[in-house]
Amino acid sequence: MRQSCWLVALAVILSSSGTAWSQDKSEAAEGFDPAEMEKLFEEYATPGTEHKQFRRMVGDWKTKTTSYYPNPEKPTVTEGSAKFRMILGGRFLQQRFQGEYEGKPYTGIGISGYDKATKKYVGSWMDTMGTGIMSTTGKYNEETHQMVESGTSHSPLGQIEFRMVTDYQSDDAFTFTMFMTVPGMPEMKSMEIAYTRQAGDASKAKKPAKQRRNKKKATDATE
Known part of the structure; x- marks a missing residue:
């Protein structure tokens, strides 16, 4: 079903007019191989190695939030919780966050993924x-175990730019730091x-049973 949708969309693009490359649509159509295109989009839809790092975050977490805005000299500290789970066949990681802000209940939902x-x-x-x-985009540094993202949000104050840094200390602890730029301020x-x-x-991720059995066999063979 997914591949069929992509093929239909591509066919519409190839047959449409008004695009820069539609002038050569007849040539493009001749070289269009539905089987190869289906294979291409199948690969695009298959989670890759970049998606595997999300699995270590699956589970239930305690949170401790230090808020520096609006008064960085007197930050407030609150506790909360977060639940992470993989969705849509391991393609995306969903976070459901529960906490409080300025004495009021706060709930947030986030979706993270890797666009191949x-x-x-x-x-x-x-x-x-x-x-x-x-919406955010970012890059992950495997050597420093750090994710750096950027995003833009609109508010009554105007457009606000965000920079988020996530440092992974281990599979059981990580720190998320947010920086923001409000119009007219650094x-x-x-x-x-x-x-x-x-x-x-x-919910902590474990190696599949098959991998554990193979590892055991390898160990037994060396003994």
């Missing part, structure tokens, strides 16, 4: 503090969230 077409990590965030959705650190995996979390 743009070769960038992508995400979206929505919460109870607004009616908009923030970039400021707005918040920091320390995530700690809840004790006894049964």
Whole structure:
């Protein structure tokens, strides 16, 4: 079904007019191989190695949020929780965050993924503090175990630019730091969230049984 939708969309593009390359649509159509195109989009839709790092975040987490905005001299500290799970066949990671802000309940939902077409990590965030959705793009550094993302949001103050840095200390702890730039002001650190995996979390990713058996066989063979 998914491949059929892509093929239909591509056929419409090839037959449409008004695009820069539609003048050569007859030539493009002649070289159009439905089987090869289906294979191409199948690969695009298959989660890659970049998606595997999301699996370590699956589970239940405790959070400790330090908010520096609006008064960085007197930050506030609150506790909350977050639940991560993989969705849509392991293609995306969903976060459901529960906490509080300025004494009021706060709920947020985030979706993270890796776009194999743009070769960038992508995400979206929505919460109870607004009616908009923030979209983000980022890159992950495997050597430093750090994700750096950027995003833009619209608010009554105008357009706000965000820079988010996530440092992964281990499979059981990571820190999310957000910086923001409000119109007419320099970039400021707005918040920091320390995530700690809840004790006894049964959702913590484990190696598949097949891998464990193969590892055991390899060990037995060397003994």
